[in-house]
Amino acid sequence: MNSEFENHMQRQPMRDVPPQWRARIMAAAQPKPAPWREWLWPCPQAWAALGAAWVVICVLHFTTPDEPRLAGNSHSETPQTFAILQEQTVIMAQLLGSIDGDEQPAALPVGPKPRSEMARRQLFG
């Protein structure tokens, strides 16, 4: 049994909930999309295009051979090319020599001689 004092306190009405709280709290309580969806949401088409471009890049990367074809060919042709170039140089030197007179064409440097041969020449004359 409540006393009169308790009854008097009980009759004092509490403040009401501020009305604007309802909208805020309900908005917060709404289920939110997954974080990755939120991140992609501003421009999903752009992200899709970027993803497609990466797929194309990956497909091209895995379907092409490791060594480019041109590089392989040029590597195999290098001695032949060098021989042709050397031959042309000799011909050019002969032609120039015939114009200039009796000058013999200078021997063309074929490339550095092996060090072992140079060393043997120095040792044995």
Add this chain to the structure above:
Amino acid sequence: MSSAPNIERLYDDHAAALFAFLLNLLRNDADTQDVMQELFVRLARRPALLDDVRDERGFLLRLGHNLAIDLMRRRSTRDRNYDQLAREPMALFAKSADPDEQMFREKLAEALGELPPDQRAVVHLKLWEKLTFEAIAGTLGISLNTAASRYRYGLDKLRERLRPIYDEIQ
């Protein structure tokens, strides 16, 4: 149990009681809103929490009480002294056109702020939620005797503090 409409219905049915209880405990509008928001967000994320609940009001008050206690513990060790905050004047009751009643309400709010939070919670649930001691004990997770004794101590302090003004306006 579908979430969105149920949350709105729960809010409309129980927000006023939760607000008054939490405001009396926390003595601060911003913290009260934080706790209420946390409570409804939890219910929205896990609607199954209410599946076997018979007394919705009691369940929500208990959840709100637990969240408020957690907040008070976190804040009291960090940046706020809740004992000090509880003593600061704040609008707990509706305004009254009668100056005597208005003064009584202000003094009552102050006197409630001077009670320890444990006693304040019991006094609130007894006087303004009109719960039995058994229901209060269930809501706060305490024994029946503890609920009754906390109410007695709290009421004695309020009576002592408010008797002069109460006698004056009678």
